[in-house]
Amino acid sequence: MSTRIEYDVLLVGGSPSNLTLAYHLLDLAKASGKELYICILEKGKEFGSHIMSGAVSNPHVLQKIWPNYKEIGFPIEATCTESNFSVLGTEKKWDMPSFAYPKSLDKTGYLVLTLSYVTGWMAMQVQEKAKEVPNVTVDLFTGFAAHKVVFEEGRVVGVAVTENPKSEEDYVYGKFITFGDKGFISRDVIDHYKLRDCPQIWSVGVKEVWQCNESYEGKVWHTLGWPLLDGTFGGGFVYGMKDNKITIGMVISLDSHDPNMNPQQKLQDYKKHPWIQSMIKGGKLLKYGAALLPEGGYYSLPKKFAVPGALLLGDALGVLDVKHLAGIDRSMECGYVAAEVLHDALVKGDYSEEALAPYQQRLTDSFVIKESYNDRYFRWAFMENSRLLADYVPTIAKSIDNSSPFMGMLQIGLKNPFRAIGDGIRSLSLIEGMKDIGPIKYKPDYQHIIPEFVTPKYDEPPYDKTTIYSRPDAVFYASTKYHEGNLHIDEYNADVCVKCIGKYEGLGKTTPCVADCTAEVHRIDIIADVRRHGMSLENCVHCRTCEIVCPEVNLRVKPTEQGSGPDFMGL
Amino acid sequence: MAGPYEIFVLIKQVPDQGSKAGLNPDGTIDRAKAKRMLNPFDRYALQAALHVKRTYGGRVTAISMGPPPAVEILLEALEHGVDRGFLLSDRRLAASDTLATAYALYKTVTHVGKFDLIFCGLQTTDGDTAQVGPQLAERLSLPQVTYCEDFHLDDGRLHARRIIEGGVQFVDCVAPALITVANSYHPLAYKSFRGAWRVQQLQRNPEELGKYIRTVDLDIIQADPERCGLKGSPTIVAATEKVGELGGNCSMYEGHAPDEMVGELIEKSNLKEFLVA
Numbered sequence: 073m074s075t076r077i078e079y080d081v082l083l084v085g086g087s088p089s090n091l092t093l094a095y096h097l098l099d100l101a102k103a104s105g106k107e108l109y110i111c112i113l114e115k116g117k118e119f120g121s122h123i124m125s126g127a128v129s130n131p132h133v134l135q136k137i138w139p140n141y142k143e144i145g146f147p148i149e150a151t152c153t154e155s156n157f158s159v160l161g162t163e164k165k166w167d168m169p170s171f172a173y174p175k176s177l178d179k180t181g182y183l184v185l186t187l188s189y190v191t192g193w194m195a196m197q198v199q200e201k202a203k204e205v206p207n208v209t210v211d212l213f214t215g216f217a218a219h220k221v222v223f224e225e226g227r228v229v230g231v232a233v234t235e236n237p238k239s240e241e242d243y244v245y246g247k248f249i250t251f252g253d254k255g256f257i258s259r260d261v262i263d264h265y266k267l268r269d270c271p272q273i274w275s276v277g278v279k280e281v282w283q284c285n286e287s288y289e290g291k292v293w294h295t296l297g298w299p300l301l302d303g304t305f306g307g308g309f310v311y312g313m314k315d316n317k318i319t320i321g322m323v324i325s326l327d328s329h330d331p332n333m334n335p336q337q338k339l340q341d342y343k344k345h346p347w348i349q350s351m352i353k354g355g356k357l358l359k360y361g362a363a364l365l366p367e368g369g370y371y372s373l374p375k376k377f378a379v380p381g382a383l384l385l386g387d388a389l390g391v392l393d394v395k396h397l398a399g400i401d402r403s404m405e406c407g408y409v410a411a412e413v414l415h416d417a418l419v420k421g422d423y424s425e426e427a428l429a430p431y432q433q434r435l436t437d438s439f440v441i442k443e444s445y446n447d448r449y450f451r452w453a454f455m456e457n458s459r460l461l462a463d464y465v466p467t468i469a470k471s472i473d474n475s476s477p478f479m480g481m482l483q484i485g486l487k488n489p490f491r492a493i494g495d496g497i498r499s500l501s502l503i504e505g506m507k508d509i510g511p512i513k514y515k516p517d518y519q520h521i522i523p524e525f526v527t528p529k530y531d532e533p534p535y536d537k538t539t540i541y542s543r544p545d546a547v548f549y550a551s552t553k554y555h556e557g558n559l560h561i562d563e564y565n566a567d568v569c570v571k572c573i574g575k576y577e578g579l580g581k582t583t584p585c586v587a588d589c590t591a592e593v594h595r596i597d598i599i600a601d602v603r604r605h606g607m608s609l610e611n612c613v614h615c616r617t618c619e620i621v622c623p624e625v626n627l628r629v630k631p632t633e634q635g636s637g638p639d640f641m642g643l
Numbered sequence: 644m645a646g647p648y649e650i651f652v653l654i655k656q657v658p659d660q661g662s663k664a665g666l667n668p669d670g671t672i673d674r675a676k677a678k679r680m681l682n683p684f685d686r687y688a689l690q691a692a693l694h695v696k697r698t699y700g701g702r703v704t705a706i707s708m709g710p711p712p713a714v715e716i717l718l719e720a721l722e723h724g725v726d727r728g729f730l731l732s733d734r735r736l737a738a739s740d741t742l743a744t745a746y747a748l749y750k751t752v753t754h755v756g757k758f759d760l761i762f763c764g765l766q767t768t769d770g771d772t773a774q775v776g777p778q779l780a781e782r783l784s785l786p787q788v789t790y791c792e793d794f795h796l797d798d799g800r801l802h803a804r805r806i807i808e809g810g811v812q813f814v815d816c817v818a819p820a821l822i823t824v825a826n827s828y829h830p831l832a833y834k835s836f837r838g839a840w841r842v843q844q845l846q847r848n849p850e851e852l853g854k855y856i857r858t859v860d861l862d863i864i865q866a867d868p869e870r871c872g873l874k875g876s877p878t879i880v881a882a883t884e885k886v887g888e889l890g891g892n893c894s895m896y897e898g899h900a901p902d903e904m905v906g907e908l909i910e911k912s913n914l915k916e917f918l919v920a
């Protein structure tokens with residue numbers, strides 16, 4: 073008979089939020105002398121292998137925790153010296169003057185980061201710090217995911233560390249558990265306590281890292297327009313990094329009307345733009361990856377940030393701010409605040425829900441929720457008025473190619489002056505948070521799909537074929553590796569899939585799961601003359617897009633076992 | 644003699660095949676820089692040893708020879724459920740060929756003590772000789788079952804199935820015996836959380852860890868240094884040659900049904916020539 077393994081704090085997910093929490097907790101315990109047992113679970117085979125982000129980030133929270141981060145080897149790819157916001161036509165690019173776009177998009181002075189390296193570095197810092205603090209024990213486990221949440225008497229008490237736990241040996245417990253995952257497991261906590269009235273909405277980020285012939289270090293572009301000219305919310309980004317490397321990526325909302333929106337191919341279309349072609353010509357693709365971003369913002373936040381025995385951090389909470397294109401600093405702030413709240417509770421020996429209440433209060437008073445509140449209608453502004461993205465942006469994009477963006481604006485103005493001005497005023501005031509329209513409620517992303525949607529056709533600019541990658545080829549650059557017998561995506565009902573496939577086939581299309589997959593996982597097999605849903609799970613990069621876009625809510629992506637999955641090191 | 648058994652398993656740390664880091668420009672391995680891993684063939688031996696322990700009872704001892712970082716694979720073995728480990732580490736062992744290695748391991752095994760079964764991997768991924776297991780059996784005057792892909796024990800008697808060209812062979816022998824486990828045996832089960840947890844606790848307490856993992860050198864095992872390392876190795880590597888860049892053309896066949904795609908593959912390749920009607 074084995075006894076339970078119980079820690080004081082059990083951190084689920086090797087995320088920047090959790091690692092910040094662990095580090096700050098070590099700091100606090102060093103000062104207080106409080107004896108602590110801390111455990112961190114990371115499903116990847118090493119810290120950072122399952123995490124990716126843009127990323128250009130404000131180092132203000134980083135500075136609070138590691139004031140000398142520049143001297144102690146914090147991995148910085150570049151410091152942004154030139155921040156642009158541009159609109160792309162199919163051929164030309166227009167850099168908007170800085171007064172014309174929200175200040176939140178100016179990233180000058182921020183750090184361009186490779187989040188996988190940052191996460192690896194943070195884990196190392198935690199390990200090193202633990203050596204200085206003899207009263208704290210930190211156990212880091214890589215290759216172990218939390219698969220199930222254990223609730224006891226209304227309290228979160230532990231997690232199962234295998235998919236099919238057989239005995240007490242397969243569980244680990246914590247007096248407090250912090251969830252810093254991307255929803256793989258924290259959604260069970262949110263569902264259990266019914267914390268979310270307004271569903272979370274998601275975007276998928278796809279990105280490639282390229283080795284170029286020239287240096288673009290410190291240059292940052294965020295773009296609108298090509299190739300998203302069908303009304304889908306999203307945009308592209310290019311970040312110049314040291315050693316002649318650049319990051320090219322797109323963030324595309326999964327509430328697209330297009331049932332066959334292929335994010336990986338959209339990224340290829342993006343790369344076909346002459347401006348990007350000129351940068352990557354003769355270069356080499358180094359890495360590819362994809363991940364989801366929770367975009368709901370303020371109204372998608374859970375009602376409570378803490379439940380008995382557990383805290384939600386970072387993406388588990390959904391603190392990413394689309395308007396600011398920022399998530400990392402917000403996640404780290406969650407970890408920073410959580411560490412102080414947990415330390416207070418542990419010192420007092422108070423394990424009650426009330427002891428965790430300051431967590432939500434302090435976050436609400438911090439920039440994290442305050443800015444999220446200001447930007448609460450940002451996504452909604454584009455959702456309630458489809459003309460912004462489906463009409464105005466394409467018109468301006470077209471005019472950039474043909475004459476000048478101002479011609480496009482003039483065209484919009486002349487077409488329907490009153491409507492254009494009205495749209496402008498309302499959208500701007502929503503975007504800037506100046507107009508209050510009360511609480512909003514999003515529809516789940518898949519409900520936005522219009523099966524009959526017709527995508528507008530555009531002439532592609534000429535491009536170099538060797539710079540464009542098919543989806544199966546791109547997967548190679550995500551370095552996925554799975555154990556034998558891996559089954560990490562559940563399909564609830566095969567007949568539902570057969571019907572869905574039939575429906576889309578009738579429209580001359582394929583299903584959203586097959587089309588939108590970022591890694592060639594979903595496929596259609598013909599077995600005994602029936603078209604069935606099949607999966608090549610060994611390709612999966614864990615982005616969870618299929619689960620979000622499945623029109624029948626018939627799929628569930630679970631964390632993998634045995635450290636299997638992609639290797640995002642370098643993304 | 645039925646269980647419990649005293650089981651030894653011989654494992655080796657090799658450069659990680661998956662990582663390109665640590666390759667010298669001439670294609671040889673820079674062992675200091677290369678990422679390291681447990682020899683993939685040894686995973687089957689480890690599984691076999693743990694299987695005996697779990698099925699018949701006993702104690703598993705992992706034995707390795709290599710530079711000090713090789714202790715990592717002994718820790719990994721502990722995570723998987725091995726009871727203790729011995730690492731033979733000595734600078735005088737550098738550049739040992741199979742003859743010298745088998746001698747050093749023979750001395751280590753006799754130093755560690757009595758045993759009923761010794762499991763070895765088929766071969767390593769860095770040497771690929773498959774000689775050390777059989778040589779060790781000869782030195783220990785043991786019956787050996789090579790290329791073993793399945794076995795069971797029956798009152799101290801080993802019934803094994805081994806691979807031979809064109810088929811399999813069933814052999815019996817009496818323990819103590821040495822078995823080299825083929826890679827068609829069961830793959831190593833993933834480490835348990837409990838095992839990983841235990842090793843984390845041990846690593847924090849060097850004194851306690853010393854009870855489970857012991858490092859020995861040539862003097863402790865009373866081996867003759869003249870018969871080890873470069874001096875004890877008659878093998879001479881005359882030259883190594885780098886094979887040119889590998890590569891080829893890849894064609895993707897797309898379709899929704901296996902017969903469709905297989906049909907296309909047969910049509911477009913020279914597979915037809917090999918197909919029997």
